[in-house]
Amino acid sequence: MARVPVQFTLNGQERAEFVESGVTLLHALRDTMGDTSPKGGCQQGACGACSVIVDGELRLSCLTLAETCEGASIETAAGLASEGVLHPLQRAIVDGFAAQCGFCTPGMIMAAKTLLDHTPNPTREDVIEAISGNICRCTGYEPIIQAVLKAARSNSQKAG
Amino acid sequence: MSLAVQTYSSVRDASDALKPDGICYLGGGTLVVRAVNEGDVSITGYVRSTAPTLQTIDITEGRATIGASVTMAAVLGNAGLAGLHPVAKAVGGPTVRNMATVGGNLFAPAPYGDFTVGLLALEATVHGADGESPIEDFLAGRDDRRKRGIVTAVSLDVPSAGVLRFLKVSRVKPRGVSVVTIAAALALDDANKVKSARIALGCMADRPIRAQAAEQALIGCKLEKDDIRNAVAVIGEGTNPITDPVASAWYRSEVLPVHFSRLLLG
Numbered sequence: 001m002a003r004v005p006v007q008f009t010l011n012g013q014e015r016a017e018f019v020e021s022g023v024t025l026l027h028a029l030r031d032t033m034g035d036t037s038p039k040g041g042c043q044q045g046a047c048g049a050c051s052v053i054v055d056g057e058l059r060l061s062c063l064t065l066a067e068t069c070e071g072a073s074i075e076t077a078a079g080l081a082s083e084g085v086l087h088p089l090q091r092a093i094v095d096g097f098a099a100q101c102g103f104c105t106p107g108m109i110m111a112a113k114t115l116l117d118h119t120p121n122p123t124r125e126d127v128i129e130a131i132s133g134n135i136c137r138c139t140g141y142e143p144i145i146q147a148v149l150k151a152a153r154s155n156s157q158k159a160g
Numbered sequence: 161m162s163l164a165v166q167t168y169s170s171v172r173d174a175s176d177a178l179k180p181d182g183i184c185y186l187g188g189g190t191l192v193v194r195a196v197n198e199g200d201v202s203i204t205g206y207v208r209s210t211a212p213t214l215q216t217i218d219i220t221e222g223r224a225t226i227g228a229s230v231t232m233a234a235v236l237g238n239a240g241l242a243g244l245h246p247v248a249k250a251v252g253g254p255t256v257r258n259m260a261t262v263g264g265n266l267f268a269p270a271p272y273g274d275f276t277v278g279l280l281a282l283e284a285t286v287h288g289a290d291g292e293s294p295i296e297d298f299l300a301g302r303d304d305r306r307k308r309g310i311v312t313a314v315s316l317d318v319p320s321a322g323v324l325r326f327l328k329v330s331r332v333k334p335r336g337v338s339v340v341t342i343a344a345a346l347a348l349d350d351a352n353k354v355k356s357a358r359i360a361l362g363c364m365a366d367r368p369i370r371a372q373a374a375e376q377a378l379i380g381c382k383l384e385k386d387d388i389r390n391a392v393a394v395i396g397e398g399t400n401p402i403t404d405p406v407a408s409a410w411y412r413s414e415v416l417p418v419h420f421s422r423l424l425l426g
């Protein structure tokens with residue numbers, strides 16, 4: 001099958017690769033670019049485990065074709081920690097035991113990051129709405145909601 | 161399986177490229193890529209267009225033209241379309257809304273197509289590469305996609321906030337699939353009696369349909385329990401609801417009058 005070139009920024013780094021034509025962004029990231037942080041759960045848009053940020057917007061990488069991301073800026077959970085220091089959302093998830101099996105966590109964190117990027121001081125309802133496309137079968141959601149609210153508070157303390 | 165993606169800057173070229181069997185237009189991909197992931201081998205390639213007009217929302221003299229590639233999130237981000245916000249918000253969760261397009265929603269089979277239910281009640285016009293048609297005609301003939309070419313936009317009189325009564329009934333909050341979706345565009349006279357009504361239903365057929373018997377029965381009624389009784393009694397006329405894992409056809413028929421009544425009285 002034909003391979004086509006795609007070029008985009010992944011977690012701040014320019015990447016240019018050849019991918020199979022029509023391949024999803026999820027598979028391009030995982031199988032070609034070595035970023036296995038987005039997870040393939042349902043491949044149907046239903047679980048949110050594959051969520052990544054494309055040009056500032058949360059997207060389901062399982063339903064996005066890699067070729068439609070030409071020139072885009074893509075963020076995944078793999079790019080969040082900086083020089084060995086976890087992102088506040090990652091720290092809050094770890095500290096709050098908001099991950100058990102961890103399968104949903106990268107997608108959940110990207111959904112939460114999109115929220116905090118646009119709404120630095122979210123309400124509980126904002127958080128519930130923001131993660132409403134992400135399924136977690138382990139935690140019962142409450143620890144995740146609390147972790148996102150805690151990360152928002154720690155961000156705003158830093159900013160203040 | 162991998163499939164060729166053809167990208168065109170011109171709508172005309174994209175429309176022409178759709179002619180061969182198996183080639184499917186790619187909007188936001190939330191239905192079509194999902195079908196491919198699920199193993200739908202009838203789709204053998206994608207065509208997309210990056211024409212800027214497809215992404216544009218234009219509001220001129222009370223008439224809105226919404227490009228086919230405009231997403232639900234973009235509708236929600238446009239203050240001029242506030243009257244449509246409850247409808248756009250009813251589509252999926254926030255991530256789906258970032259991808260789901262207005263054009264794709266016109267083709268979404270039940271239980272999807274919530275935005276189209278709103279457009280049907282608001283008497284939208286569907287614009288395509290090969291001309292335009294009232295949304296009702298478009299929906300009736302939408303299965304013959306290659307003959308029709310691609311949809312470029314929908315246009316409608318901008319509804320003021322509150323003109324459209326809209327209800328999507330779902331079992332999972334906040335982002336469940338529809339049991340039944342109802343949109344009612346009602347105009348009242350000075351005596352608060354209904355002078356015109358356009359009512360559209362989702363999940364009560366394989367695609368959004370109008371409830372014409374109920375529309376007629378509402379004319380001259382006040383939106384009060386005794387007055388709307390006849391309209392509520394005929395709301396299911398001409399429907400052929402779907403059965404899916406969310407609800408049976410029987411259940412949908414049973415709850416439709418209850419929710420219709422609540423929508424009118426609420």
Ligand SMILES: Cc1cc2nc3c(=O)[nH]c(=O)nc-3n(C[C@H](O)[C@H](O)[C@H](O)COP(=O)(O)OP(=O)(O)OC[C@H]3O[C@@H](n4cnc5c(N)ncnc54)[C@H](O)[C@@H]3O)c2cc1C
Nearest residue numbers: 045187188189190191192252260261263264267273274311
């Ligand atoms: C998890 C999930 C939840 C969902 N929830 C809802 C919901 O609550 N309500 C709802 O209404 N829908 C829902 N959907 C379905 C879908 O997201 C929407 O209906 C959406 O608007 C479809 O648009 P799209 O751009 O993604 O379509 P695509 O998948 O790109 O296309 C769908 C069909 O339309 C055709 N098409 C698309 N654009 C054009 C065009 N411009 N011209 C000609 N043909 C075109 C395609 O060829 C294809 O056949 C959901 C989907 C998922 C995955």
Ligand code: FES
Nearest residue numbers: 041042043048062
């Ligand atoms: S894998 Fe993409 S939504 Fe489940």
Ligand code: FES
Nearest residue numbers: 100101136137138
């Ligand atoms: S931690 Fe296991 S699915 Fe969320």
